[in-house]
Amino acid sequence: MTAATQTALLDSLAATGLPVDTIARRRWADCCSLKAGLGHVVILTPRNATELTQSLSACRSIGVATAILGAGSNAVGSDDDDPAAIIIRLAKNGHFADIAPLGDGRYRVGAAALLGPALAALARLGAGGFAGLSGIPGGIGGAAAMNAGANGQDFGQAVVAMEGIDRRDGTPQVLPCRPDEWSYRHSPRPDWLIVTSVTLSLQPVNPAAEIALIHAERQRRQRVTPPGASAGSVFLNPTPELSAGKLIESAGCKGWSRGAFAVSEQHANWIVNASRQPGSAQDCQTLIDAVKKKVQAVHDLDLHTEWRFF
Ligand SMILES: NC(=O)C1=CN([C@@H]2O[C@H](COP(=O)(O)OP(=O)(O)OC[C@H]3O[C@@H](n4cnc5c(N)ncnc54)[C@H](OP(=O)(O)O)[C@@H]3O)[C@@H](O)[C@H]2O)C=CC1
Numbered sequence: 001m002t003a004a005t006q007t008a009l010l011d012s013l014a015a016t017g018l019p020v021d022t023i024a025r026r027r028w029a030d031c032c033s034l035k036a037g038l039g040h041v042v043i044l045t046p047r048n049a050t051e052l053t054q055s056l057s058a059c060r061s062i063g064v065a066t067a068i069l070g071a072g073s074n075a076v077g078s079d080d081d082d083p084a085a086i087i088i089r090l091a092k093n094g095h096f097a098d099i100a101p102l103g104d105g106r107y108r109v110g111a112a113a114l115l116g117p118a119l120a121a122l123a124r125l126g127a128g129g130f131a132g133l134s135g136i137p138g139g140i141g142g143a144a145a146m147n148a149g150a151n152g153q154d155f156g157q158a159v160v161a162m163e164g165i166d167r168r169d170g171t172p173q174v175l176p177c178r179p180d181e182w183s184y185r186h187s188p189r190p191d192w193l194i195v196t197s198v199t200l201s202l203q204p205v206n207p208a209a210e211i212a213l214i215h216a217e218r219q220r221r222q223r224v225t226p227p228g229a230s231a232g233s234v235f236l237n238p239t240p241e242l243s244a245g246k247l248i249e250s251a252g253c254k255g256w257s258r259g260a261f262a263v264s265e266q267h268a269n270w271i272v273n274a275s276r277q278p279g280s281a282q283d284c285q286t287l288i289d290a291v292k293k294k295v296q297a298v299h300d301l302d303l304h305t306e307w308r309f310f
């Protein structure tokens with residue numbers, strides 16, 4: 001799809017009656033924290049359930065598939081102006097970032113809220129227990145979709161239900177979740193579900209003490225995060241005992257680079273874009289493939305990336 005074709009796509013979307021300020025064409029590198037992807041993408045940013053349903057229906061009516069993007073902290077864009085889908089990204093400045101107490105230690109938190117700020121807002125309401133997750137970038141929707149984890153805690157331990165919309169037909173859905181349905185970086189979210197909020201079950205906490213834990217975790221995280229643009233760990237740890245970083249370091253890949261991207265000298269399971277300038281998604285993929293190949297050759301182990309490639 002050329003730029004002209006994407007412009008025609010924007011016109012078709014506007015013609016369906018969608019509010020024009022929810023329709024945009026953006027460079028991929030500006031939509032993901034790693035700044036990877038030189039192509040452009042058409043993005044819809046609905047602010048409420050009605051606009052989300054309208055957006056899905058507009059995409060169906062013009063025959064284009066949809067994909068969902070959150071904060072872009074675990075995503076690699078595309079170099080192509082021809083992504084397979086229109087991106088839906090829930091607006092951060094509307095209904096999808098709300099936090100509502102439901103009673104009995106339960107809170108409904110909008111999927112567009114960022115995980116760290118949401119945990120701080122909940123702490124101020126006297127609810128917590130998940131301060132270990134507060135340094136993680138990314139949104140509540142993304143955290144639910146991939147079961148974000150850090151410091152021995154998984155987001156899924158707090159989630160009792162996911163609410164959302166079936167992207168195939170626009171119907172509202174509520175998905176109750178059992179603790180045993182979650183595992184390391186695995187969520188029970190079906191791929192058709194656009195998560196619009198989650199219901200969390202939290203412990204009562206002293207707000208000041210919980211905020212102190214959150215600040216301490218943010219400071220720890222800042223100290224260990226390699227400098228430059230990044231997207232967290234590249235690969236899943238093969239087992240709890242086998243760390244991908246250790247395997248990549250001992251395979252000799254630290255410092256390997258391609259284009260804007262390099263395997264961090266500080267932590268081998270991070271790829272960083274030191275320049276913070278837009279970089280080629282293909283370069284990033286090539287570097288990842290080279291690391292996987294070397295680890296396979298040295299350790300006879302297949303690494304699997306936790307990033308989402310568009
Ligand atoms: N532990 C850590 O230190 C780090 C953890 N992370 C985690 O990575 C995740 C990334 O979050 P975020 O940046 O917002 O996500 P992204 O924008 O990077 O999107 C990644 C994928 O998450 C899914 N997703 C995002 N939002 C929604 C939603 N509302 N409904 C359904 N699926 C959704 C989509 O999966 P699909 O393609 O399957 O539809 C999407 O492709 C979070 O869990 C974040 O906490 C990120 C960096 C570091």
Ligand SMILES: C=C(O[C@H]1[C@H](O)[C@@H](CO)O[C@H](OP(=O)(O)OP(=O)(O)OC[C@H]2O[C@@H](n3ccc(=O)[nH]c3=O)[C@H](O)[C@@H]2O)[C@@H]1NC(C)=O)C(=O)O
Pocket residue numbers: 149150151152231232233234235236237243244245246247249266267268269306
């Ligand atoms: C950053 C992410 O999550 C992180 C999460 O923040 C942290 C903290 O709990 O624990 C995981 O990292 P990790 O397993 O790399 O944790 P670290 O403590 O940094 O490293 C584990 C071990 O590997 C060793 N290590 C790490 C990097 C390196 O270059 N060399 C090396 O030997 C460390 O010395 C340590 O003994 C999560 N990553 C995965 C893939 O599970 C993410 O998912 O994006």
